[in-house]
Amino acid sequence: MxxxxxxxxxxxxxxxxRATNPRQFLRHLTLIALGVVMFYPLAWMLGASLRDxxxxxxxxxxxxxxFTVDGYVEGWRGVSGVAFGRFMLNSFxxxxxxxxxxxxxxxxxxxxxxxxxxxxxxxxxxxxxxTLMLPHHVILIxxxxxxxxxxxxxxxxxxxxxxxxxxDAFFVFLLVQFFRAIPRELxxxxxxxxxxxxxxxxxxxxxxxxxxxATTAIFTFIYSWNDFFTPLIYLTDPDLYTVPLAxxxxxxxxxxxxxxxxxxxxxxxxxxxxxxxIAFQRLLVEGIATxxxxx
Amino acid sequence: MRTTHRxxxxxxxxxxxxxxxxxxxxxxAEPVASTGRADGSITYSFWGNPAxxxxxxxxxxxxxxxxxxxxxxxxxxxxLNYIERMTVRAAGGGLSCAIGMQSTFYTRYAEQDxxxxxxxxxxxxEIDVSQIPDEVLEAGRVDGTQxxxxxxxFARLLGYNVDLVAESGAPPPTDDMTWDAYADWLREVQAGLxxxxxxxxxxxxxxxSFTSWVIGHGEEMFDEGGLAFDQELLEEWxxxxxDLTDEGVTVPVDMLAEQNAALExxxxxxxxxAVGTRDIPQLHITEQALDGAGRGSEIAEVSIxxxxxxxxxxxxxxxxxxxxxxxxxxxxxxxxxxxFVNDTEAALAFQSDNGILTNTRAQExxxxxxxxxxxxxxxxxxxxxxxxxxxxxxxxxxxxxxTLTTELSRLYQEAAFGQTSVEDAASAFFTAAERALD
Numbered sequence: 001m002x003x004x005x006x007x008x009x010x011x012x013x014x015x016x017x018r019a020t021n022p023r024q025f026l027r028h029l030t031l032i033a034l035g036v037v038m039f040y041p042l043a044w045m046l047g048a049s050l051r052d053x054x055x056x057x058x059x060x061x062x063x064x065x066x067f068t069v070d071g072y073v074e075g076w077r078g079v080s081g082v083a084f085g086r087f088m089l090n091s092f093x094x095x096x097x098x099x100x101x102x103x104x105x106x107x108x109x110x111x112x113x114x115x116x117x118x119x120x121x122x123x124x125x126x127x128x129x130x131t132l133m134l135p136h137h138v139i140l141i142x143x144x145x146x147x148x149x150x151x152x153x154x155x156x157x158x159x160x161x162x163x164x165x166x167x168d169a170f171f172v173f174l175l176v177q178f179f180r181a182i183p184r185e186l187x188x189x190x191x192x193x194x195x196x197x198x199x200x201x202x203x204x205x206x207x208x209x210x211x212x213x214a215t216t217a218i219f220t221f222i223y224s225w226n227d228f229f230t231p232l233i234y235l236t237d238p239d240l241y242t243v244p245l246a247x248x249x250x251x252x253x254x255x256x257x258x259x260x261x262x263x264x265x266x267x268x269x270x271x272x273x274x275x276x277x278i279a280f281q282r283l284l285v286e287g288i289a290t291x292x293x294x295x
Numbered sequence: 296m297r298t299t300h301r302x303x304x305x306x307x308x309x310x311x312x313x314x315x316x317x318x319x320x321x322x323x324a325e326p327v328a329s330t331g332r333a334d335g336s337i338t339y340s341f342w343g344n345p346a347x348x349x350x351x352x353x354x355x356x357x358x359x360x361x362x363x364x365x366x367x368x369x370x371x372x373x374x375l376n377y378i379e380r381m382t383v384r385a386a387g388g389g390l391s392c393a394i395g396m397q398s399t400f401y402t403r404y405a406e407q408d409x410x411x412x413x414x415x416x417x418x419x420x421e422i423d424v425s426q427i428p429d430e431v432l433e434a435g436r437v438d439g440t441q442x443x444x445x446x447x448x449f450a451r452l453l454g455y456n457v458d459l460v461a462e463s464g465a466p467p468p469t470d471d472m473t474w475d476a477y478a479d480w481l482r483e484v485q486a487g488l489x490x491x492x493x494x495x496x497x498x499x500x501x502x503x504s505f506t507s508w509v510i511g512h513g514e515e516m517f518d519e520g521g522l523a524f525d526q527e528l529l530e531e532w533x534x535x536x537x538d539l540t541d542e543g544v545t546v547p548v549d550m551l552a553e554q555n556a557a558l559e560x561x562x563x564x565x566x567x568x569a570v571g572t573r574d575i576p577q578l579h580i581t582e583q584a585l586d587g588a589g590r591g592s593e594i595a596e597v598s599i600x601x602x603x604x605x606x607x608x609x610x611x612x613x614x615x616x617x618x619x620x621x622x623x624x625x626x627x628x629x630x631x632x633x634x635f636v637n638d639t640e641a642a643l644a645f646q647s648d649n650g651i652l653t654n655t656r657a658q659e660x661x662x663x664x665x666x667x668x669x670x671x672x673x674x675x676x677x678x679x680x681x682x683x684x685x686x687x688x689x690x691x692x693x694x695x696x697x698t699l700t701t702e703l704s705r706l707y708q709e710a711a712f713g714q715t716s717v718e719d720a721a722s723a724f725f726t727a728a729e730r731a732l733d
Contacts (some may be wrong), residue, residue: 052587053559053587054559054583054584054586054587054588055587055588055589056559056560056587057559057560057565057588079345079348079371080345080348080352080369080371081352140383141383141386141387144383144384144386144387144389145386145387145388148387148388148389153389232372232376232379232380233380233383233384236338236340236368236370236391237368237370238369238370238371245372248372248373248376249344249345249348249371249372249373250344250345251344251373251557252342252343252344252347252373252374253373253374253375253556253557253558254342254343254374254558254574254577255343255344255346255347255558255576255577255580255648255649256344256346256558256559256580256583257344257557257558257559258344258345258346259557259559261345
């Protein structure tokens, strides 16, 4: 099979150049045009990060005469006397803790739903899925009161501890879908070899679920990195601010805004997410393709 | 261990329930009495940009030098995020000891006993308000009780692009225009403007402009029962702006998104409109944005039109600082507010960044100081002139104003896009008001 593929590719390369297919050409042209449209906001943001605050309404992507790196200098200085690098580190810490917590809790919960027979399993699963439809604002105030009573305000505990309780139903569902696709015969074989649930989970399921775990990790990282509301509510000390909170501090609708700094630091804060996505792109695509999340 | 956990969980749940009930019943905790000493740690929460945060930081450094035993940390957020966060924290009982407030939204917190009455602190002299005019101080009172100490005032005026108006060939606007005269003047301006530039932004969805319209017509916005004006007055307001839009005098309706965006992106700040209402300190920001857009011009200001030129429609708004009921460092919070309001050095450092200083002595110091930027001096001078000439008016805002502000904007847009009639839009606003102001 490998040889066949190899030959076909070589054959295609070695052959005479094919005549351009007009339909294919048109399709590529359309895709390129769509790509340009989708890339425009990013290109504009990059341009805006390199121009004067006053030229913020310029729709062009080229910085032009007002080219300046002041936005980067000013933005990196941060807000309230805290450098932007600190916010980046804070966001990294929060995102990393959330990733670890979600991987542990969601995979354990998903294993239970996929493999363990317990009473009312379907009902609990339906309730768990039901929490996806619960608007965030419904639980906001009770949650805030609980965390405040526990003395967790101005700490990262409200970000991480709920994740340790497998409250991200989306990821539990994603992993359940993946675990269900793993043949039960493998569990039976492991059980014959003396494995219990934990043994099956760690020795059979987890090694096979790498793509789904990677998808969970990447999405958790991106969600945590971009989360604005939780830090807004729970963090008061600027030393603890995460990137989205710091970015919003650059603007104010009632007075002047530091647009250059905002866009410059937006560019900087995109880089880690972009890096994570590029590094794990293959696993991410594989994970989505094998968990039934494809449209 | 299990019992301890269970106890802690039970305690937490009980506390959560109690707080929920307290909120539902609204207000229960007795305010903590002041020790009269500034020796605790507090956080001052406010809204603003990094520049304002820096100025507040300087004020806090000065405060720390004057009160070495006290410790003040800051917490800053963008205006809308600030209100969102405060709402959650007020409900959860986690407000900072000194919180930025505004006359437009503090009433609902005061009425629900989230804010601590400050009269005892004023009486004991911990907060000195002797240099704040009583009519300004009144803006921080609800039913005679002082809940907010005003630190800055702002008035919304008509800002106009001097170059664009001159280019149109129309005379500059005046302080004594009626709304009809204003509409005629706008038409004259529009006739002389180049294509793509409009005489004015659309004020119809702006609650503060509408407030000026109502007060100018000799009516009150709110009374005990809710809205205090007739539905017809709102219908007239909507029609006034819809007619001007139909004539091409205002920016197109689809530019309302830009109008509601950051100040620098509004049509007036981009040179796409010659006139728009702005708070006094925002006039200079608009000039800076015009400069940046390569369309530099002075933005001059005149009074808001009024059917009776003898009755001012320039509505005064106030920013201030409050202490929440749950604050346990009242002495430090009171000392900080007193310092913020009365210390001259603090006033010079803060430079009226969030409204023009309410302390008249501090105002004078700011105007006289050689380091004060011209724009700040101009803001202070403009407000003082309005005060001296009596061309200002005040109003009280009830809780529920935020809902009404959103509804006014939404319903006007529905009418402007032809999705509903003016009568239905106005009627829907009154229905919404019944619920919001209940």
